[in-house]
Amino acid sequence: MPERSTLLRVEHLRKIYESATGDVEAIGDISFTMNAGELVCVVGPSGCGKTTLLKCLAGLLPPTSGLVEMDGSPVRGPSPAMAVVFQEYGRSLYPWLTVRGNVELPLRHKKLSRAERDTLVTDAIEAVGLPHAARSHPWQLSGGMQQRVAIARAIAYQPEVLIMDEPFAAVDAQTRADLEDLVRELHTTRRISTVFVTHDIDESVYLGERVLVLSNSPTRVQEDLAIDLPPERDQLTTRALRRFTELRTHVYDQIQRAKLGQVAPQSAR
Amino acid sequence: MKKVTALGLVAGVVFALTGCTDSDATPSDQASGELRRVRVAALPITETAALWGGIKAGVFAKHGLRVEVLPAQGGAQAIPALINGDIDFAIGQPFGAFRADLQDLGVVILGNYASSYRDGDDINAVVASAKSGITKPAQLAGRKVAVNSLGAAGDVTIMAAVEKDGGDPSSIKFVEVAFPDVPAQLAAGNIDAAWVPEPFVTQLRSRGDAFVVAPYQAVVPGLATLTVMGATKLKESDPALVKDFSAAMKETLGWAQDPANEVPVRQAIKDNLELPDPVAESVRLPAFGWELDRKSMEALATLAGKYRVLDRQPNFDRLIQQQ
Amino acid sequence: MRVLSARRLRSTRKVLLGVVGLVGFLVVWQLIPTLGLIDPEYLPYVTDVLARLVEEFRDLAFWRRLGLTMTAWAIGLTVATLAAVVLGTIVGLVPLLRRATHTMVEFLRPIPSVALIPLAVLMFGLQMRAALVIIVYASFWQVFVQVIYGVADVDSVARDTARSFGLTLRERLSYLVLPTALPYLLTGLRLAAAVALILAITAEMVIGNPGLGRMIELSRSAGDAVGLYALVVVTGLLGLLVNLVFRFIERRSLSWHQSVRGEEVL
């Protein structure tokens, strides 16, 4: 593997939701770094603040304390260096625009010539395998296809980091496998740095080069695990590898431990 | 929160009830049950003072009638009500009766109510705004002139007055503006001149607008402005009622015309209309009287025919049934 | 607990801001004639208007007029609702009728009810009945259309289920059609109540049958701007009241229903 430079640095990130009567600590203390071109999966028990973390990374939420740094400069709001793919594709795509219009929308304020913009859009739609549906509206497509549109929109934006928030949680298993392969393919061919948030352990191991296991809330990093599977992966052979099973079991253990980590002191009492 | 609202509500009701007034209460409610109930539609204008005053003075009760005055916005509402039998009599401009007669609606004029003056200051006039520079009827040609209702006595007599003065009546641009709105519209320059009754004539002249002509007086002196109407049906089915009412009306109008009774008549204006007192004191009243001047009405209808306001002439033998 | 008090805090803020808005409006109103931007003869001082309002509220004659207006409103609304529910249910249940009446309904519905005022005047002169014609016509369509929507909205599976169990027409109406159509009916009723009030007052203004609308016309023709504005405020308050009451009924009787719950979430 070639030497990679640090792209994203998170240091002692903490997020507390304030309300009138009490504060809720969603993220306790998270630190990690990510190199350019990496595909990092973030996995954790449900309700552990994955989405909060992701929103902080993307600059959609200001952290209470700590630091998120992109390319050496702190993230203080949504940045053109990041693109987000949301879980709720039905609500994140604009139904009044066509597929093409949706992909094109974020590019409008980038200073690009008409031709450049068209090329980017066409290229992105082809990359996700939807050239035939470019003029359809999102709601005319299946869920999986809609999520492809969301991915196309994100890659056409040419971000340095692609942030995906449980993108495949709402699609059926077969479609999900196809989409996972799409993410792998985009990653290998385009070397887009990706943060992939999921609650699915198999998915995190199958997709990631690294898996970040989060603890229960208030969230910390339970483990930062390198996935030493070969870069060429496919649904059948990769998942059949003994190493895959080992890693999966390991992550599973970690997550169980993460859950117990909170329960243990109570039972000790 | 709810308690506060409820308390507020109770407080409001108590407050409302402790300081109650009732501006409807009329001291002259006839209690006698023997009186026959008659429903009369009348316009809410100063001229109706004769009727209100007559009722209060007990003229109708003397004839065995208890009159209920229903305020009508105009003849258009009163005449259908007359035909349907919802009301027994209506006081309105003769032109409404002309129209009704042309449509064979079965309405007759039973008697006069009020007329304009043959000489002296009349009860209505065309007044022009100072800046329009209009001083005589001929100058109204080509200008914007307001009347309260198009296609009635106002525009017909104005056209005749303009022609008499040597102007072109067909070039006048008539618009409909309700009397109370005239002062503001004249001042704003939306109209050049307007046909208004008292008290507006005095009001406008005193602020510098110019008197142009009193069209009734100039064209048909002594023209009836208001008449008493009834349905043909009622006249046939209940002649006694018509007779009693007519007699009472005649007496009332005579009473109102008597200068000795001016105070109660003006008091009736104050009681029934929301006019400022000085206006009620000074407003010029018409000539009240029961005898119809058929000639003046025929003249009006002829003029209306001439200016294409009416396409036929009403059947006066049928329409006018002086009681 | 936490959520509750947070909500209370928010609603306090809301009430406060609302009061600030209201007071601000009144102050601006008072300032306009004071600064001479508009002649007080045309836009009277708010203090005068409020004083007149208090005076009116203590006058039995005012309440009598208000009663007349509200009587016409209530009768009109009741008649319209009854007619619309009966006809709407029949037409909504029979597809053949629905198709056959479509053109007719689509033509009659957009006729502005006020166009019928002259007709009503000719038919009934200046009685309340003339106003009722217009009130009924206008509010009828609001309910009728909603009832048709509602009756047609009965879930096809539920209908088949009912049929397979051999429910009688009566049972089907009360257990299947009514619950489905109720939210629609109440929406229609709320709209109709507002429309009926508008037309009750309009009719009094144009036709001249006694009531609030006629008082407004009289104030106008007497050049009594203070009274006119006071009455306009009264009609606004009245409309607000009608709106709140019917919205409350809708909420209350449909607390289980999606559309109502959906409104409260956001």
Added chain:
Amino acid sequence: MTPYAGEPVTPYAREVVSGSRFRGAGIRIAAGFLFAFGLPFLALVVWGVWSTRSTNRFFPGPLTIGEAFVDTWVGRAFLDDVLPSLYRLGLGIVASIVVGVAAGTVIGLFRWLRELLEPLLEFFRAIPPPVLIPVAMLLLGITDSMKVVVIVSGAVWPILLNTIEGVRATDSVMTETADSFQITWWERLWFLVLPASSPRIMTGVRQGLSVALILMVISEMFASSSGLGYRIAYFQRNYLIAEMWSGILLLGLVGVLLAVAFGLVERRVLRWYHGMREVTRA
């Protein structure tokens, strides 16, 4: 591309044309025609027969009214009375939409503004719009602009309130999407806020249209010397019954045309919305 877009969502239209496909299109068209025009025709016939027997002079027959319609409205009167009315109506509608959507968007976007104005808006909406005619006459005189103002003062509320509601209810994920892609303010308005609230806005416009038509008529009945409302009132005052009916008929036609025009525009503007609803329902 949008196979469902052509279908309106009224319960009537949802009714699929029954009858077997094999029976041929001819019968189906004939049946459709019969359904569409059968009842109106029948009603006309009954009315015609009834009017020849009835002596009620306030209800002339359809033929008399038809004649009066041609005599009254074809020709000069169309230019003198109908066009000015329609002009004021159009102006009023356009102004209501512009004001309602613009103000509604601003108010919908800012929560504090919404809370500040809510009681006031509720109150103003509740004022029966015809009541404002005397007020408008005081402030503006008897002019065309007064009539337009009256139309706007009534028609703007449903548009305004629905816009506020629509803007307020813009989906949070859609907003976050716009945030994350750093979409500019104008693009956000044009591509997110307005389209997202367009179904509500259109609902408001539909209600606004009928209010506008009513106010056009009433404002002309009060203070006017021309216009459709004035003419109808004039005919009534002069007991020209058939002419009056023809005016009512014309107003009905205007209402229907307005509804049809709105339907066409709505279907175009909300193609995505109706399409989406069809898909979710299926």
